[in-house]
Amino acid sequence: MSENVTRIAFVGSESYPFVKTGGLGDVMYALPRALRREGCEVRVILPYYSCIPEKLKSQVTWKGSFMMDLCLGGQSYFVGIMETEIDGVIYDLIDNQEFFSWGNPYTGLWEDIPKYCYFSKAALAILNYLDWIPDVVHCHDWQAALVPVYLRTSFAGTPVGRARSILTIHNLRFQGICGLQHLKYWSGLPDYLFDYPVFKQSDEDANMFKGGLAYADRITTVSATYAEEIQTDFYGERLNGHLWYHRGKLKGIVNGIDVDLWNSRTDHLLPAPYGEDNVLEKKKENKRALQERLGLQVDENKYVLGLISRLTDQKGLDLITAVFQQMLDDRTQVVILGTGDPLYEDSFRYFENTHPGQVCAYIKYDESLSHQIYAGADALLVPSLFEPCGLTQLIAMRYGTVPIVRETGGLKDTVEPFNEFTGEGNGFTFDRYRADLLLDAVERSKAQYFDHRDVWNSIVLWDMAKDVSWEHSARQYLDLYEELKTMS
Ligand code: ADP
Ligand code: GLC
Numbered sequence: 001m002s003e004n005v006t007r008i009a010f011v012g013s014e015s016y017p018f019v020k021t022g023g024l025g026d027v028m029y030a031l032p033r034a035l036r037r038e039g040c041e042v043r044v045i046l047p048y049y050s051c052i053p054e055k056l057k058s059q060v061t062w063k064g065s066f067m068m069d070l071c072l073g074g075q076s077y078f079v080g081i082m083e084t085e086i087d088g089v090i091y092d093l094i095d096n097q098e099f100f101s102w103g104n105p106y107t108g109l110w111e112d113i114p115k116y117c118y119f120s121k122a123a124l125a126i127l128n129y130l131d132w133i134p135d136v137v138h139c140h141d142w143q144a145a146l147v148p149v150y151l152r153t154s155f156a157g158t159p160v161g162r163a164r165s166i167l168t169i170h171n172l173r174f175q176g177i178c179g180l181q182h183l184k185y186w187s188g189l190p191d192y193l194f195d196y197p198v199f200k201q202s203d204e205d206a207n208m209f210k211g212g213l214a215y216a217d218r219i220t221t222v223s224a225t226y227a228e229e230i231q232t233d234f235y236g237e238r239l240n241g242h243l244w245y246h247r248g249k250l251k252g253i254v255n256g257i258d259v260d261l262w263n264s265r266t267d268h269l270l271p272a273p274y275g276e277d278n279v280l281e282k283k284k285e286n287k288r289a290l291q292e293r294l295g296l297q298v299d300e301n302k303y304v305l306g307l308i309s310r311l312t313d314q315k316g317l318d319l320i321t322a323v324f325q326q327m328l329d330d331r332t333q334v335v336i337l338g339t340g341d342p343l344y345e346d347s348f349r350y351f352e353n354t355h356p357g358q359v360c361a362y363i364k365y366d367e368s369l370s371h372q373i374y375a376g377a378d379a380l381l382v383p384s385l386f387e388p389c390g391l392t393q394l395i396a397m398r399y400g401t402v403p404i405v406r407e408t409g410g411l412k413d414t415v416e417p418f419n420e421f422t423g424e425g426n427g428f429t430f431d432r433y434r435a436d437l438l439l440d441a442v443e444r445s446k447a448q449y450f451d452h453r454d455v456w457n458s459i460v461l462w463d464m465a466k467d468v469s470w471e472h473s474a475r476q477y478l479d480l481y482e483e484l485k486t487m488s
Contacts, residue, residue: 145212
């Protein structure tokens with residue numbers, strides 16, 4: 001192993017295939033693989049949750065264990081290391097029954113705060129234990145936000161203390177906010193950090209993300225537009241001032257997807273795999289199979305709109321429910337796959353009950369069905385209120401499914417509005433957060449689908465040809481790592 005090889009440790013709360021609740025899990029899988037292809041050595045550090053599939057648990061090997069101090073007063077906690085390797089990326093899973101034996105993987109903030117204080121400290125402790133010192137510790141979201149702080153305090157004089165840190169914001173809505181005393185107790189960090197520049201958020205509250213952002217050497221987020229948006233009142237989730245103050249170290253790098261995992265030609269979950277050469281024919285076959293599986297009227301001429309999403313306010317679902325009846329006509333079907341807020345789950349179930357054979361609300365998390373919807377739908381709805389990057393529109397494009405999105409965050413950066421006069425663009429977009437504008441975008445898409453099929457077909461081909469891989473963005477991260485490596 002050459003000394004010039006760049007070593008990166010990824011620290012985050014989820015990674016496919018071990019555990020995934022959303023796009024963070026995809027990124028924690030795909031970016032390390034892309035960096036590996038660029039010649040980096042990469043380790044991914046995750047909790048060893050009991051919800052990890054048994055098949056993967058049977059593949060890990062025990063690498064050692066030790067006791068670690070946590071909390072004010074220094075209570076001692078067990079740290080076990082379970083390791084496995086997938087295609088050259090090493091996964092170190094931190095084992096502790098007290099913290100990781102329940103949840104999916106999250107439980108609720110009261111329990112999650114101690115859990116991720118422990119995790120962040122243990123992540124650095126295992127790097128010292130394994131004697132594998134990275135150039136950069138790349139931390140993801142609030143669950144890993146204490147890492148940059150521990151790195152410069154408790155671990156400052158230790159071998160890992162020479163590493164640099166990056167904290168990536170995948171979603172600013174979730175920050176790890178709790179009572180000052182709760183965080184003080186569990187983190188065991190010194191009092192001086194619990195003031196306004198670092199953890200303090202108000203007289204009573206501490207904010208883990210805020211502290212991590214202050215201490216990280218660099219902050220990144222998952223699109224250039226979101227990097228700008230989070231410095232404003234509307235998108236800043238009350239941290240806009242803090243982010244504006246730290247803007248000198250903030251950069252937006254857009255996400256990609258793993259194009260081997262999401263490959264319509266080799267996807268064994270598809271009834272009829274396809275490529276650019278036969279998408280127009282094969283999509284019909286996938287559509288019919290989807291309709292059959294979901295109990296919809298089997299008819300390849302219907303316009304099938306898909307939605308694959310966590311069902312939360314972020315995703316613009318109130319716009320969809322507001323114009324649902326108008327979006328539906330006897331030429332259109334809607335397929336929803338998602339779980340989340342009971343209000344949305346029930347609204348979509350209601351539409352399914354009132355439109356049998358025309359609407360399917362599949363209220364579950366189902367990886368295999370998601371692949372079949374990406375392949376079998378004609379268009380995918382992503383009308384988000386805010387969207388740091390969004391991966392569903394990228395996967396849809398790769399599968400020749402046309403995105404219908406609101407122009408915000410990464411949606412704005414990855415979908416080019418279709419222009420009916422020039423014929424350019426690869427999706428249908430709208431700007432302000434209004435249901436009538438969403439409806440208008442859907443109507444515009446239908447006009448092309450039903451009345452100008454040749455134009456529609458060329459949009460499908462354009463989408464499939466778009467480069468949505470990690471290659472370009474992985475290089476941007478690599479440049480950032482190299483820059484940090486040379487920092488004294
Ligand atoms: P977010 O991270 O905000 O949830 P993204 O668009 O970045 O949104 O990523 C969502 C990821 O989760 C995609 O891979 C999508 O296919 C997947 N996903 C979301 N809901 C479901 C579901 N119910 N079943 C299967 N996959 C889902
Ligand atoms: C977050 C965001 C989503 C982004 C994903 C991966 O969950 O909501 O927009 O694509 O993280 O970065």
